[in-house]
Amino acid sequence: MPLKVNVHVGARLRSAAFRLAVLQALLFALIALTLFLVSWFAARHYIENQLRQTIADEFAEVIAHPAAQRAGSIRRSLAQVPRGAYDYSLFDAHHKLIVGDIMKEPTPGWSTIEQDEGPRDGKDLVRRILVFGAVQDDGNTVVVGRDLASVDQLDALLKSVFTWAGLAAVVLALVGGMVTAGSYLRRVEAIADAASRIAAGDLAARVAVTGRGDEFDRLAFSLNSMLERIQSLVEGLRQVSNDIAHDLRTPLTHMRQRLEAAMEEATSVEAYGKACERAVADVDSVLDTFAALLRIAKVESRQRREGFADVALSALLERLVDDYRPVMEDEERPFTAAIATGLHVHGDALLLTQMLVNLLENGLHHTPLGTPVSVKLDTTEHGCRLVIEDAGAGIPSEERSRVLKRFVRLDAARSSPGSGLGLSLVAAVADLHGIALALGDANPGLRVQLDFPS
Amino acid sequence: MKILLVEDDIDTRTYVSSGLRAKGHAVDESGDGNEGLLRACAHDYDVIVLDRMLPALDGMSILKKLRGCGTQARVLMLTALGDVDARIDGMEAGADDYLGKPFALNELIARLNAISRRSAHANSMTLLRVGELELDLAMQRVHRAGKQIHLQPREWDLLKYFALHADEVVTRSMLLEHVWGFQSSPHTNLVDTHVCRLRSKIEREVGPRILRTVRGEGYMLSVKQGH
Numbered sequence: 001m002p003l004k005v006n007v008h009v010g011a012r013l014r015s016a017a018f019r020l021a022v023l024q025a026l027l028f029a030l031i032a033l034t035l036f037l038v039s040w041f042a043a044r045h046y047i048e049n050q051l052r053q054t055i056a057d058e059f060a061e062v063i064a065h066p067a068a069q070r071a072g073s074i075r076r077s078l079a080q081v082p083r084g085a086y087d088y089s090l091f092d093a094h095h096k097l098i099v100g101d102i103m104k105e106p107t108p109g110w111s112t113i114e115q116d117e118g119p120r121d122g123k124d125l126v127r128r129i130l131v132f133g134a135v136q137d138d139g140n141t142v143v144v145g146r147d148l149a150s151v152d153q154l155d156a157l158l159k160s161v162f163t164w165a166g167l168a169a170v171v172l173a174l175v176g177g178m179v180t181a182g183s184y185l186r187r188v189e190a191i192a193d194a195a196s197r198i199a200a201g202d203l204a205a206r207v208a209v210t211g212r213g214d215e216f217d218r219l220a221f222s223l224n225s226m227l228e229r230i231q232s233l234v235e236g237l238r239q240v241s242n243d244i245a246h247d248l249r250t251p252l253t254h255m256r257q258r259l260e261a262a263m264e265e266a267t268s269v270e271a272y273g274k275a276c277e278r279a280v281a282d283v284d285s286v287l288d289t290f291a292a293l294l295r296i297a298k299v300e301s302r303q304r305r306e307g308f309a310d311v312a313l314s315a316l317l318e319r320l321v322d323d324y325r326p327v328m329e330d331e332e333r334p335f336t337a338a339i340a341t342g343l344h345v346h347g348d349a350l351l352l353t354q355m356l357v358n359l360l361e362n363g364l365h366h367t368p369l370g371t372p373v374s375v376k377l378d379t380t381e382h383g384c385r386l387v388i389e390d391a392g393a394g395i396p397s398e399e400r401s402r403v404l405k406r407f408v409r410l411d412a413a414r415s416s417p418g419s420g421l422g423l424s425l426v427a428a429v430a431d432l433h434g435i436a437l438a439l440g441d442a443n444p445g446l447r448v449q450l451d452f453p454s
Numbered sequence: 455m456k457i458l459l460v461e462d463d464i465d466t467r468t469y470v471s472s473g474l475r476a477k478g479h480a481v482d483e484s485g486d487g488n489e490g491l492l493r494a495c496a497h498d499y500d501v502i503v504l505d506r507m508l509p510a511l512d513g514m515s516i517l518k519k520l521r522g523c524g525t526q527a528r529v530l531m532l533t534a535l536g537d538v539d540a541r542i543d544g545m546e547a548g549a550d551d552y553l554g555k556p557f558a559l560n561e562l563i564a565r566l567n568a569i570s571r572r573s574a575h576a577n578s579m580t581l582l583r584v585g586e587l588e589l590d591l592a593m594q595r596v597h598r599a600g601k602q603i604h605l606q607p608r609e610w611d612l613l614k615y616f617a618l619h620a621d622e623v624v625t626r627s628m629l630l631e632h633v634w635g636f637q638s639s640p641h642t643n644l645v646d647t648h649v650c651r652l653r654s655k656i657e658r659e660v661g662p663r664i665l666r667t668v669r670g671e672g673y674m675l676s677v678k679q680g681h
Contacts, residue, residue: 287556291638307542323608323634326647350542354637361640 021177028173032166040158047151048130052110055132058086059144067138071099086146087129093139102143106131112148128152187216191223203231243407244293247420248286255282292421296406299351299428307348313384313452314343316353317377324360331364334372343377343384345452347433355429358422359388359448367392367445383454389442400439455479455500455570460490460516461532462508466555470503473559474566487511495523500570503562505532506544517547528569530562560623560671567622582617585664585677587656589617598656608633609652616665616675625672649673 065073074088078101089100097103106113110132117125131145190208197205206227207220255278262275321337328335345352363373367390376387395403395410402408404427409420430437436451457479461467464485471481482497484490487508494502494516502520506513513531520529531544531552544552550569553562582589588597594610596603605613611633616624626645630636634644653665666674 291554295638319608322606323644323648326651327642327644330647350635350637353635357636357640361642364642 018177018181021174021181024177025170025173028169029166032162032169036158036162036166040155043154043158044151047154051130051146051151055086055130055144055146059132059142062088062142062144063136067136067140070142074099086144089143091141091143098140100143102129102131102145105141106133106143108133108135108141191220198227203234240406247289247407251282251285255279289421292425293406296421296425296428299425299432302432305432308346311345311347311349311352313345313352314339314341314377316349317356317375317386320353320356320360321375327364328373331369333370336374339375339377340379340384343379345384351429351432355426358426362422363388363390363446380451383452386450386452388448389445391442391445394441394444394446395439397441403439455566456498457481457566458484458490458494458497458499458502458527460484460487460502460508461505462486470559470562474563477563487516491516491519494520494525494527499525499527501566502527502529503532503566504529507534514543514547517549521548530565530569561625561627564623564625564672565628568619568624568628584617584620584675587617589614603655605652605655608648609655612648612652613656616673621674621676621678623668623671623674628672
């Protein structure tokens with residue numbers, strides 16, 4: 001599949017990792033160049049110094065001879081077999097060569113000269129020679145030099161070594177970059193693939209976690225937990241839509257039947273009025289359900305957290321207990337309240353009130369008259385604990401998590417009015433406040449335990 | 455009362471205005487925020503009924519500007535169903551009361567009566583008198599014919615609210631909101647229980663009722679007969 005490969009290479013060339021690899025290669029090349037220049041200058045400097053030193057020593061040796069013997073000594077040195085490493089020349093005061101192999105008198109002091117040695121091995125040989133010359137007492141100039149071929153060879157060697165090493169570094173950096181880019185790309189592609197699968201409707205798709213525990217794994221993990229949340233929200237939404245449709249059908253059907261019956265059968269203004277009154281009651285119950293749903297949605301949207309403030313929980317609960325005591329008395333329910341004073345929590349007073357009212361109402365609503373209810377607020381290690389108990393029928397343990405969901409009503413409660421949303425709101429408010437809500441058995445009856453964080 | 459109704463939904467507007475006119479109030483109507491604001495500033499209304507969601511200029515902005523143009527009118531804000539934050543937002547912006555849609559007309563009328571200028575001056579009073587009852591607002595004490603009646607704190611709040619709105623219908627949801635601070639109505643008869651207890655304390659065993667139940671609407675504290 002050439003196209004696929006091309007696409008792949010194209011993607012690789014466009015990838016951020018590849019751009020980084022190219023940058024990295026350029027950086028390597030720059031480092032190699034700098035290293036070369038520094039070492040080259042250092043080596044040259046060292047070798048030239050060495051060379052000058054030896055030339056200076058040789059020069060000292062030549063001028064150590066008496067002036068009259070210098071020409072002879074130079075001739076002898078040049079005649080040595082094998083020929084020595086040095087070049088010598090002696091010029092007279094008129095710059096004419098007396099003896100030696102440096103043909104032209106250089107300027108006094110150090111200098112580098114180029115000397116044509118004529119054709120050798122088919123081409124002209126030009127020697128570069130480092131020379132030192134100085135005018136002596138007799139007016140002649142002594143010049144000692146040495147061939148720079150060794151230095152030039154070293155130059156060439158250094159240049160080629162560094163060129164190849166630099167090229168290798170750049171190629172390695174590029175290849176390494178491509179490989180790294182490839183491995184990063186594969187993991188990014190895996191995430192992109194999962195995202196497209198989700199966009200295509202497969203909400204259960206997840207990003208693979210390699211288990212290496214690196215940044216990509218952490219990213220995959222956060223994405224997966226986000227997806228988990230989205231999936232549960234979407235499923236919840238789907239469930240709620242079904243439930244709403246199902247739950248609203250009943251009152252709306254009733255209303256339709258009543259209105260239809262009124263149209264067909266009602267003969268008097270009173271009868272119409274009665275039918276209208278009942279229809280209004282049906283609509284009101286639908287509207288109540290909507291209002292409760294919207295309220296829960298609002299709480300679950302967590303916008304209310306911004307308005308959190310210090311709430312005097314003990315005082316709030318005491319007022320509620322005082323408010324409900326007359327109701328309990330009228331229903332002949334033994335009502336006990338043990339409230340630790342001075343407890344405060346961080347939260348929304350209105351919502352907390354609503355939550356506690358719902359719980360108290362729940363106890364009143366689902367138990368027969370005369371059933372005892374108790375409220376207890378106390379401190380714990382991590383904050384405070386509120387327990388509301390009734391001695392009614394309770395909730396079977398397998399149903400306890402279900403009743404917190406929207407529209408869930410136990411069979412026993414179906415006959416009495418209610419939307420099945422009261423405990424959902426309690427759960428939403430508790431969740432908003434970080435309160436641990438637990439439904440348990442009060443032996444007999446329902447025990448609702450709320451653990452407030454400190 | 456002279457009432458301005460600012461509401462964009464024509465059905466609601468017609469329903470509310472004809473209901474209010476039937477009760478003998480003078481009603482001006484406005485369908486959008488800008489026009490509503492102009493009218494509110496140009497005329498002297500007792501009460502303005504303001505929808506929160508309006509085209510062009512929303513209710514909250516009107517409310518803020520209203521206070522700037524110096525009108526003394528009381529404002530009742532109408533809010534969308536289930537909008538729990540509306541009350542806090544509206545009250546902070548200077549509304550005198552709010553009512554969630556949909557509402558019963560009787561509820562709206564009762565609330566308009568409660569916030570209208572007739573009862574506004576009561577806030578500065580220290581002594582309230584309803585028939586034989588005498589409420590000392592500073593000391594939080596109530597006397598009937600010179601004899602002190604002992605009330606629970608909530609009963610005192612309740613009686614004070616009734617006395618401030620004497621001769622007016624007070625609905626259950628008004629009581630829940632203004633006396634209890636609850637946002638949704640409980641299933642139990644919390645309000646009735648407390649009203650019943652208060653009644654047994656403030657009324658004489660013989661003689662006419664002064665804290666009456668108005669069927670289908672709420673309660674009324676009144677010493678006038680045949681209201």
